Structures are given as C-alpha cells and as structure tokens.
Amino acid sequence: MSDCLFCGIVNGEIDANIVADDDHWVAFRDINPQAPTHILVIPKKHVATVNNLKAEDEVLVGELVRAAGQIANDEGIAEEGYRLVLNTNAGAGQSVFHIHLHLLGGRPLSWPAG
Ligand code: DGP
Numbered sequence: 001m002s003d004c005l006f007c008g009i010v011n012g013e014i015d016a017n018i019v020a021d022d023d024h025w026v027a028f029r030d031i032n033p034q035a036p037t038h039i040l041v042i043p044k045k046h047v048a049t050v051n052n053l054k055a056e057d058e059v060l061v062g063e064l065v066r067a068a069g070q071i072a073n074d075e076g077i078a079e080e081g082y083r084l085v086l087n088t089n090a091g092a093g094q095s096v097f098h099i100h101l102h103l104l105g106g107r108p109l110s111w112p113a114g
Helices: 005-010 055-075
Strands: 018-021 023-031 037-043 082-085 100-107
Touching: 005 037, 005 082, 018 055, 023 055, 037 055, 055 082, 055 100
Parallel strands: none
Antiparallel strands: 018 023, 023 037, 037 100, 082 100
16 A cells, blocks of 8 residues: 555545546545536656656656646636645645645635635
C-alpha cells in the first residue's frame, strides 16, 4: 500500500470516481465537494507540493491545466465559469501532499477566495 493517498488512487489501491485520465494524469470527483462540480486533476507522478516542481515538470503542469479545461467543457461549466486552485502547504489548506488541481464550478464563486 502506498504511503500517499493519491498515489493509491493512481495505482488503483484506493477507489475513486474517475472522470478522465491519460498516461500522465487522472481526474476524479472530490470526496468532499465544495461546489456542484468539484474534480481533482492530479499527476500520476508523485510531487508533494507546487514548491517541489522542477523544470522538467513544466509540460506536466500544462497538461493538468489543459485537462481541467477539457473536463470543465465536458461537465458543461466552461461557459458559465469555473475556478482552478492549487492549495500549497498547510497555510493555504493543503491536506493531501500530492499536488492536485481543484476544478470547481456549477455555482457562483465569490472572490477573493477565503
Ligand atoms: P487540499 O485541501 O487542497 O489538500 O484538497 C484535498 C482534497 O482531497 C479535499 O478537497 C478532499 C479530497 N480528498 C481527500 N481524501 C480523498 C479521497 O480519499 N478520495 C477523494 N476522491 N477525494 C479525497
């Protein structure tokens, strides 16, 4: 069993409601949704936080964002608007230390975020 919860989802040890995936990333519904659409897009590669990204990860991060945009379109929220969030470290609310791009939408989203 992996020490990392999201690595466990990547390798199939932990169930998740997967909405899309490819060779480098997987997208699944958040277990504690904060909006009608709340999906996490994660790299299959373990990276703990944005602070740990390396230059070699630039394409991967682009793939995550592009995937989120495609999924927003598939979920029917692309035109009304949605939010992409990368919480980084405990002060910003990061609780799972495997980077994950939150895709939130399906309701009005106020700004600034809390
Ligand atoms: P963050 O607070 O930014 O680290 O977000 C972690 C998110 O992960 C949080 O919104 C809840 C979600 N989450 C935690 N455990 C699980 C799980 O086992 N399955 C799924 N689908 N989501 C999880």
